[in-house]
Amino acid sequence: MRTKQNRATMYNSVIKSSSSLSLTSNESTSSPNTINSNFSPIMRNDYSLDSVCCTKRSLHTFSHMWIVENFSSYLEDPEPIICLSSAPFSPISGISITTQWRLVCYPKGNYGASSNYMSIFLEYIKGERDIKAKAEYSLVNRKCELTEIRKDIQFSVYKCGNSRGFINYVKYETLTLLENETLDDDKLKIYVRITIMDDAITEETKYQEFDDSESINFTTRGLEGLVRDFTQLLLQSPPKMSDIKIRVTILYATFDDDSIQSPVIFYAHKLILAARSPVFAAMFSNRTLENTTNTIDINDLHPNTIQSMLEYIYTGKVTDIKKSTVELYRCADKYQLEDLRLQAEMALMNSISIETSAEILLLADQHHSKDLKSRVIQFIVNGNLKAITQTDGWHRYVACIPDLVTEVIQATTIE
Template identity: 30%
Template sequence: MEENKAQQTMGVYKLSLPPLTEAFESWTISQSKHSNLNYTWTIQNFSNLTETCYHYSPAFCRCDKDNLKWRLELYLNGSSEIWIGLKLSSEPVNGDKIMGKFKISVLNAEGKKSYSKTSSGVIELKANEEYERLKIGRNNLLKYYLPGDILTIYCEIDVVTNTVDFSGRKGITQNTNPESTLIADFANLLQSQSLSDVKLVVGKVEFPAHKIILASRSDVFKAMFEHDMKETKSGRVVITDVKPEVIQEMLHFIYTGSSQKIKEMADELFIAADKYALDDLKKMCEITLYEKLSIDRAADTFILADRYNMELLKKETINYIIFHGKDITETIGWEEMTIKHPALINETLKALFSSKEQLPISK
């Protein structure tokens, strides 16, 4: 069984104006934005892998707008050595060049990096191309770095996304991407309930809101308020099929574009986002559901992905079920799925039997 963990951070380098800028009438400083992704691939019973062949980790992504997918590959060169490499397994949607650097390491028993391989500076990362690999003698690895017969591979990827220009003249500095208080202002507007003109009513709980903001973010609310419907006349939108805490979080997203509790309620939040046509929130929930895939959650995630046509999540969940078949088939969720959703069981079996390629070792 393998464990995989991914973390991603978005950042922009801090601006520090060089003293020399004051000596010129005008100047521009360009800054690179970057995105970091750290990924851990843990392979148990490593010594049982004796064949000369490739093994691949499940696809993992940066979970931001470009959805670039990556895989680690493990090549066993007979009994002498292993090679560990990184591949970009999807093309960028907009066709832009992907520039970045990466580092692949093997972790020892203390979780510290032992063997490591770093790309030679910032390079162009192209889909399905091979880059410099980490090569390790197999016997040396088994003897010193695999306590419990576990191989842990740690990958760090730093991708340059774009640049931000800062320009100015003597005594004047202009940031072409100024930090805004807009999000904070809208969050305060929701919290203060100032000038609200509609209420979302869930049971005994009422959430004051603003028609213009709801309509600008959701086509469903827009159609509701533009026509002579009872919600427009009464100023009340009664909701009977969504929990109050889910509506509260949905409103937070509508006003701020972010969600603070998405990890806790991704399933229910996705359903609410689908009901009110909040596509960005749906995408965020889909990514979170993928990140939360586990033995116990696999069946429920599979059912949800099928019901709401989340094809990418559905495909990844099927792969996950295939990799962890024995453990998942013993869960209560799987037993219920066999009774209520037999077609999904059949779909999983078809995917298993029709696979012609070497399956990834597992997530």
């Protein structure tokens, strides 16, 4: 059992904070042109604590993405007022997990909106109690960047059936000008982040050396610092203490049918590569040519792809996953970077179109990705077969592989 002296030591920082507040309070009540030099705050560090209570209020944040396809058609629709609604969605944790919400969009503005503005609202559609919440709205452009961010200044009380948002959210010209890059293949992507405030709860707590929440904060800051330091390590040219060279060779065809080899060099660390990739681990654990010469030669991938791979290996993320998704998927599969492969696969699923479907289908077949293959075949048979079979990609990637053609035809029959 802890003694009162130990308790006083544990809460010494609380006492110091209270003393500082007392000094500030006394100074604020004195004359603005004089300082009370005789003021001497009483410092009491010898009291003990027998119990502590804590008042807690939880904030739960959840997000949702709503994709509106062929968005420009709504702006060209002759109807003066058009209302679109998203599917219902719910928080994934907290006491409000059973509530349901949806987004409501007026592409050409709501009643009372200024001309040439789109309106956006968040509607509370299912729940047994009033909810205190606030929302932040954004559009996701074709670079996967958040733009046109608008957020509620403070929390509001939502009753079931209530909706709140911005009547004059964004101008039409922002949505239609190509240089703004807001629409991605005529898809408007609306992202909302909602924060729900729970009621305050006061409870008695036990004495403890460290607060669990502080441990979580230290863990988060530690991971952020780790990513920051490894990013700086990768950006140095060459990186400090690098012991492996990656030489990427690109072949350019000339008018004389010759080729010009233009190597691009990357520097890295064997230990980091081996820790992240089983392929590199095997390469550096044996007397391979790469391990002996400290050089890895790559001639089947583009330098940008290798740069993205190294960024993922060192930091756990890729800045622009959509820049070379097909090649990045091949690269991740080649070096058994499972998380990167899944990220690239998700990006490919979101990029399926009439022009890209044939190449993605071949990629999924070559790398035995059932989910990706199923998704692209579903896209082809859902009314796009005729248009896709007329593309250059179909004749280049699929038409010459009878098994793939047969799978597509069979799926069309089932559909």
